[in-house]
Amino acid sequence: MSKITNVLVLMKSMKRPNTRAEFERNFYLLHESIAKGKMRFAQGISTEGLSRVRFLPNGRIDFLSVDESTRLKANMMSQFADEELMNPLKAKKADGQNDPQPPAQPGK
Numbered sequence: 001m002s003k004i005t006n007v008l009v010l011m012k013s014m015k016r017p018n019t020r021a022e023f024e025r026n027f028y029l030l031h032e033s034i035a036k037g038k039m040r041f042a043q044g045i046s047t048e049g050l051s052r053v054r055f056l057p058n059g060r061i062d063f064l065s066v067d068e069s070t071r072l073k074a075n076m077m078s079q080f081a082d083e084e085l086m087n088p089l090k091a092k093k094a095d096g097q098n099d100p101q102p103p104a105q106p107g108k
Contacts, residue, residue, distance in 0.1 A: 014079050024061055026074035027053070029081050039077065049073075 017023040033039040034050075041047050049070035054062040 014075055015082070016075065017078075023063075026078040027061055030074040030077040033077050
């Protein structure tokens with residue numbers, strides 16, 4: 001396999017939200033990561049779209065106020081959060097910590 005093929009094998013496509021609840025979860029994760037300082041933007045990266053997101057009177061996100069850049073940032077944060085949840089599980093499996101051990105038999 002060439003180096004390019006190896007890289008492509010490791011890449012995954014971004015999971016897109018299928019429901020309104022998933023979409024709003026992605027925005028909650030984005031908001032939380034910015035508030036906690038986990039996500040910062042380089043100088044020159046536009047964050048105008050984030051400040052233009054409006055809320056409806058019932059507290060839900062107004063989809064019409066979300067631009068493509070902001071939507072992609074929210075989906076990216078969701079992808080990172082999901083990978084962070086899965087990585088510790090994969091690490092434990094690699095160490096064999098999740099594999100059940102047979103009980104020790106007396107006399108052996």
